[in-house]
Amino acid sequence: MAQMPRGEPRSVPDPAGEQYDEMIRQERLKRQGAEAAAAQQPVNSVGHPGFAESLIPVWGSGREAVADFQEGDYAGAALNGALAASDLFLAGSIAKGVAKGGVYVAKNVAKKAPYAWKTEVRPWMVKQGYLKPGQHGHHWAIPQNGWGKNVPDWLKNQPWNIKAMPEGPAGAQMHGRMTNSYKGQTQFNVVERYVYGTPAWSKVATGAAVGHPAAAAKAQSDKRR
């Protein structure tokens, strides 16, 4: 049987040695590149919220705006910042409405029309500061007449459904032009009725209702990328 000769260790030729060294060198370079890319990530980003979290008013869009800003996505930061601001406006409108009474609750439901606009709800709204004395109030979402006749008074004669018109004769004209031509002035078109005939909070709420899901979807798509 052959035996290894005794003696000092000696090198032997390695036919695959050069290929192996090249492979190790490539792996090392790849690892260094990955480490360099990871080092460029911001370490102090607050992180993006998840889809559900991004739908939370103020918080979701606020956090998204800060994360976008820290990562250099200034367009995203501006969009989400605007959404957060609109949420704050809505929250403020709701708080102001609650402070003024929010909803009208009839004192005496035994009356023939306890929620009548002219004799019950309108005087209360003037007292609470929703309307100035004599100021026209326009039923913007549920009209007093037309299809609104089938809606109970307790629902449609409430502050949320009343848009204050400008004071004085200008208010009467604006109110009149919502549904008809008024004293020689034509009826408002659809756009004008939306601009003049809806309260600011409803326009902001429409924007938020569209903007929040859009921003959340954008955040999800950014995450997947």
Next chain:
Amino acid sequence: MVLVGRDLRCWKVVGVVDLGVARPFGERVLRFVVGQSVHRIEQEIAESESMTLEQLKARAASSIQANPDDWRDDEAIAGEAGPPRDEQELLDELAAAVRAAPSVPQIINALYGEQLEG
């Protein structure tokens, strides 16, 4: 403030005492949340000289003309249920309805759209 009964006897309110919130507990909670608590009030009244129906109607009609903001029908003025109406015309019609009322309950019906009998 002058109170007029259906028999045209008159009283002046000379004192008012707030006896606190009224209504059942659940309703009191709801009304507290919306800031519309209903209070029970004790009024001290002193009878004054009665007035005639014509005097009452004249007083009510002049109050309508003197306080148009309180009687404005903004929906009718804006023409939400027909052609726009002139504000002064509406006030004059209301005052005329009050003057045409044959009794105190009918004056209330004319002013507030109620259906009181008498």
